[in-house]
Amino acid sequence: MTWLTPLFGGIVLAAVVPPLLALYFLRLRRTRRVIPSTLLWKRSVEDLRANAPFQRLRPTLLLFLQLLLLALLAVALMQPRFDAGERRDGRTVLLIDNSASMNVLDGDEAGTRSRLEFAKASAIERIEALHGGGIFSGSAAEIMVVAFNDVAEIRTPFTDSRQAAIAAVQGIEATDGRSVIGGGLQLARAFLTVIDPDSQTGPVAAPAALELWSDGRIVDLGDQVLRAGETIDYHRVGSMKTENIGIASIAAQRPYDAPGQVQVFVAIENPTASTRSADLQLSVNGVVRSITARPVEIPPFQEQPGLGRTAGRKQFSFAPFDQERDAIIEVLVLGEDGQPIDDVAGLIVPPAKRLRVAIVDAESFVLRSILEGMALKSLDLLDLAEYERLAESGGLDDYDVVVLDDAAVKNMPPGRYLSFGRTPPVEGLTEFGTPANGVIVRRSSEDHPILRYVNLDELYVSSMHKVTTGPGVTTLVESGDGALVVALDRGPIQLIHVTFDPLDSNWPYLRSFVNFVPNAVEYLGGLGEALATTGIAPGEPIVTRLPDRAEQIRMRLPDGTEEAVETGDPSSLAWGPVRRAGLYELSWEEPGSTERQRRTFAVNQLDAIERRIDAAESIDFSVDAIDGSAAKAGGTRWQDFWPWILAVALALMLVEWWIWQRQSAAG
């Protein structure tokens, strides 16, 4: 039993009871009774007064009831409650992890609640404990609630309202994102920073107590440092023994020699200490296509010097199958484990498509011969004049990809371009200075689809155009003198630009060039999307291009619900970030078309950190190791007594009223 505001109740009691007693005797409504003589009565009362100096305080039933009523009200004002726990004044930030791993159903021992639900219940109890000021006394505690996954969200800024804080916690929804705590800490610290215009020392960060509800599997813990005055309590949620395996990556490819077929590759990871085995199931458009003949064995994790713990990994490729049309590929790891969300991964394979490519001002036979070697629908050779004419007339729309071979073009209408050498006239790329000589690759973005199987270690460029890049331009390959390969994505214009003429380098003699050109053409032509991508990760937006005339755009979510998509420019549509993994279907209408057009996107949770779901016993905040304590919830809820006491007081008041009425009627 804890009294939240004992002083308040005591003061009220001390202030009210004496006046009541005074009023009781001053304004006592006595019933008039005529008797033969007051002689004996006066003597009796005088005797009592003589014997008992406090005879007037001798309780009558009504006075007793009134005093009891006052006492009950005072007790209610004192706000008794069960075990109010540890109160703490000052500012407290509640950080609640709502990443994918928090959806595991091991929040409680019964396995009926997810970690997130358990964490929310525990956090609410903590709020009630921290914020135990009740309704009559302002608590000095201020609470801020932050939910974090890939992105951090302030559920409520610092508030001294217990209800607001509880509502903020209750409103936290599950996601399939990753655990990234850095954004949450930044937000919290932003609210903690006090800017005093009169202070000469600049903004001052007030210390705060951080309380974290998580399973401890947080991506960026090592990047975070507790500031001076900050403390953090780690409330561990979930079991430290829950095991899980999951899909680490998925890819599909149409073989060069058989574009009507699709081959699916998948990698399974096992972050546990024992070898695990599982059957894999491949579904195409919802129909099971194949199941592994025997379970795939995934080795346990390994501790590698310098690298630390590396999950066991097993790659598996399904046999190619015929699929001319586009398809939704899904791979499922059969069998139950702790985290079902990473046991399924989807992939959208576009229809087998042959590209129409135009090469402009083709001086290099190397480039032309590579393009001729690709399985294209057509390859047209255009000179500059013809290109300019088509650019003005819109004739370039007939080509999926236009390759500029060091061509000095003047116009670049919307389209997809692969250019070499001269800097194309497009916003975001500005050539400066004199060409650089003797350039070698310093760094390349190997995870980009066009750089698959592209090893640039031996590349030597004798002369390159130096360019500066603007917004929307990504440098894929970089040298000491600037970008060598850039990707520009500006709405209707998509461009891969190589800042040097291949003939000014040794690239035509390298195998990487033979891989780069088809990768780039297929990527620009839309073929490469499914070949290497593993879909969209939760937390990322869905970005796509729709026809300019698209209208009535709607997005169907994995749970079957639909949302209208509002965009001013369908040709550059971004929706999201997505919260849950699964298949998202974008549909739209075009004037003149009776059917709704549809496009499907697969959102997969393939993050290695989220795959490891055994709760961490402690978390390492850079140099600070924080030991966790198991989060508590569902125990004794801090139950306020005062509503019950008020109810009893009300009942007592009714009884008193009834007695008073009866006595009045009798008098």
Next chain:
Amino acid sequence: MTRFPEGPPPATSRPTRVDDLIDGRLMARLDHLDVMSRKIFNGRVQGERRSKRRGQSVEFADFRPYVHGDDLRFVDWNIYGRLDRLFLKIFLEEEDLSMIVVVDASSSMHWGDPAKFDYARRLAMALGYIGLVNQNRVSLAAFGGLDSEGKPAELQRISNLRGRRRTHEMGRWLLDIEPGGVGGFEDAMRRIALTRQGRGVMIVLSDFFQKDGFESGLRYVSGRGYDVHAMQILAPQEIEPGRHGMSGDLRLVDLEDDDEAEVTVNAAVLRGYRDRLDAYCGGLRDYCIRRSIMHTLVDTSTDLDALLLDYLRKRGLLR
């Protein structure tokens, strides 16, 4: 158990006819009773009881020497013949009994259930009837009542009634008494003592709740040879107020002088009241004993027949 009275009884409940005071059945039962006196008094006329005075009855009492002036008819001539001296034969004379019943008609008596005053009137009627039937000289007096104009009346009295035929007259007189005045017990006793000729039995019917004390009033009559009976009449609601619903926060108003007492009635107060009542009644009784006054406490809930035929016979007032 009766309810605690909220004031004087309504006029409708008061006796209006003589039959309301005494009915034929009670008369028949009282016919064989007589008032006893612990003393033998001189009467004015020859009565039906022995007197200390030697008189003319047939019952011989004594001899005494003849003195000049004695009636020669009572000289015992036989003795004169033998002793040659004149002696007179003395006979016990039978006298009538003087009986006065004093009724307290003050406001304090006009209360209770049954009302004390009505009970006192009925008791006075019954005692008076016994006196009339036995050829005693019956007088009645009332003090503390109101006159016909509603003002406090002087001592009201009706004197020297004798014989059964005066019963109705006595009853009407009792019925005409209007209660409601202020005490005046001492003054009434003083006036009765001064104006009363002769000696006899005096029965005082009152609650004896006199704020100025009952002692001086009784003192007037106790020293003058009266065989005084003080019958203290109390209502059951006075004796046990707690049992008759007296409770709560009360403003008690005195019927006689409108004096007020604020009382929160609870067990302690009731206990204190009872102690005071016992002490008061005990004080009255002790005083009466010291003054050779017979004190009798009468509860108005007591049946009048039982009181007359049983209790008062045991107490020696009636036989």
